[in-house]
Amino acid sequence: MGKKKENNFESSLSRLEEISGQLESGEVGLEESIRLYEEGIELAKICYSTLKNAELKVTELKKQLEENIKQ
Amino acid sequence: MSEILSVSEITGLVKQTLENEFDEVSVIGEISNFKAHVSGHWYFTLKDSNAQINCTMWRGLNSYVFFTPQDGMKIITNGKISVYPPRGSYQLDVKSMKPAGVGELQAAFEKLKQKLFEEGLFDEEFKKPIPRYPQKIGVVTAIDGAAFQDIKSIAARRYPLAELVIASCRVQGEGAAEDIVKSIKLLNQHKDIEVMIVGRGGGSLEDLWAFNEEIVARAIFDSKIPVISAVGHEVDFTIADFVADLRAATPSAAIELATPNQDDLFGYISEFSYYNSQKMIEILRSYRDEITSHITSYGFRMPQDFIRNKTQLLDSILYKFSNLADNKIGNSRSRVDLLESKIKAMSVDSVLKRGFSYIKQNERVIARKKNLTESDSFTIKFFDGEVKIDGKEKGK
Numbered sequence: 001m002g003k004k005k006e007n008n009f010e011s012s013l014s015r016l017e018e019i020s021g022q023l024e025s026g027e028v029g030l031e032e033s034i035r036l037y038e039e040g041i042e043l044a045k046i047c048y049s050t051l052k053n054a055e056l057k058v059t060e061l062k063k064q065l066e067e068n069i070k071q
Numbered sequence: 072m073s074e075i076l077s078v079s080e081i082t083g084l085v086k087q088t089l090e091n092e093f094d095e096v097s098v099i100g101e102i103s104n105f106k107a108h109v110s111g112h113w114y115f116t117l118k119d120s121n122a123q124i125n126c127t128m129w130r131g132l133n134s135y136v137f138f139t140p141q142d143g144m145k146i147i148t149n150g151k152i153s154v155y156p157p158r159g160s161y162q163l164d165v166k167s168m169k170p171a172g173v174g175e176l177q178a179a180f181e182k183l184k185q186k187l188f189e190e191g192l193f194d195e196e197f198k199k200p201i202p203r204y205p206q207k208i209g210v211v212t213a214i215d216g217a218a219f220q221d222i223k224s225i226a227a228r229r230y231p232l233a234e235l236v237i238a239s240c241r242v243q244g245e246g247a248a249e250d251i252v253k254s255i256k257l258l259n260q261h262k263d264i265e266v267m268i269v270g271r272g273g274g275s276l277e278d279l280w281a282f283n284e285e286i287v288a289r290a291i292f293d294s295k296i297p298v299i300s301a302v303g304h305e306v307d308f309t310i311a312d313f314v315a316d317l318r319a320a321t322p323s324a325a326i327e328l329a330t331p332n333q334d335d336l337f338g339y340i341s342e343f344s345y346y347n348s349q350k351m352i353e354i355l356r357s358y359r360d361e362i363t364s365h366i367t368s369y370g371f372r373m374p375q376d377f378i379r380n381k382t383q384l385l386d387s388i389l390y391k392f393s394n395l396a397d398n399k400i401g402n403s404r405s406r407v408d409l410l411e412s413k414i415k416a417m418s419v420d421s422v423l424k425r426g427f428s429y430i431k432q433n434e435r436v437i438a439r440k441k442n443l444t445e446s447d448s449f450t451i452k453f454f455d456g457e458v459k460i461d462g463k464e465k466g467k
Binding site for chain 2: 008009010013016019020023024026030033034037040041044047048050051054055056057058059060061063
């Protein structure tokens with residue numbers, strides 16, 4: 001799961017939303033609330049540092065090369 | 072009498088005459104029966120209200136034409152007349168062509184737009200949603216163009232988590248439309264590309280024309296990856312814009328539509344942290360309140376009250392005991408006092424009994440002469456009683 005968090009920023013964000021919703025609902029018990037809260041804070045930290053340390057990557061696809069591979 | 076010529080001879084003469092005379096001509100006319108042959112050559116007829124001429128444009132030359140000719144389009148061609156002896160026909164070999172006016176392109180644009188609209192290529196139901204957090208963003212534009220520079224710098228600022236995958240292509244002039252199509256198809260071979268931007272920066276109608284070509288429109292329509300079109304400026308509308316899943320006014324706007332803003336994300340994350348901490352505090356508080364309410368409930372208070380009542384009882388008993396003790400001590404002390412005074416009195420009485428007496432004046436015992444005020448009365452105390460003596464009068 002740790003790897004997935006790093007690889008998929010989007011799923012981390014939607015998990016955060018999910019946790020928010022669960023805490024908001026008040027339907028989870030105390031222990032579960034604490035567990036969710038800890039998970040959420042951890043995810044938020046990861047999201048924050050992932051975004052903070054990101055650098056734009058640029059890749060160029062070459063047509064000729066691809067066409068040769070195709071043939 | 073003129074010389075008798077064979078068909079070949081006369082045709083040869085006509086060919087020579089015409090081809091010499093019309094080596095370079097410009098002809099304006101309306102296109103009809105346009106055919107793009109699989110060989111790559113173009114065949115069409117140019118006409119006006121009274122005449123028509125067959126035209127050919129060879130492959131290699133026609134690749135320099137920035138637009139695809141359509142029937143009804145008025146064009147200005149440049150070329151030469153050539154004669155084809157086997158058919159005895161003459162034709163115009165077109166070297167270059169351009170629309171007779173901007174209106175011609177407009178008309179071609181409207182015609183294609185209408186056609187594709189009727190085919191349903193612009194229908195809302197085919198529009199694919201644009202992902203919110205794409206990891207890979209395809210870009211179809213010229214890698215050295217201003218548009219790509221803008222896209223890169225905005226992506227780096229807004230959402231550096233993304234990867235731009237550029238399939239560079241010509242965006243105007245010779246072969247641009249075909250090149251754009253190839254790039255779109257190339258990106259579609261990469262399943263992990265979640266959205267693509269197809270476009271270029273601003274330019275004239277001719278410059279932007281590739282994005283009005285039918286093949287580009289169809290490639291965008293066929294793309295499995297959602298396409299954001301981004302051609303020219305705000306005011307420029309191309310066929311690509313209508314068929315794309317989302318139209319952006321400019322390439323900069325396109326990358327903004329394709330990416331979330333990292334400032335918003337930072338805001339969201341810190342808001343989440345704050346909000347959920349508050350929520351957690353609230354949850355803990357509500358549990359604490361619940362515990363408190365149990366502790367203070369009647370049942371929980373019972374043992375406490377029992378202890379409190381017994382303590383009170385014990386206190387009152389102790390109080391009584393201490394009172395009793397105090398009283399006893401008090402009583403004893405007063406008896407001692409009484410006895411003591413009796414003892415004291417007894418000692419004086421015994422002296423008097425032996426025949427002594429003493430003088431009291433004004434309730435005080437006078438033991439010395441100097442303390443006696445002779446003018447006042449005094450009392451002599453004997454064992455068996457007392458005698459009051461009047462004081463001497465002054466001067467007697």
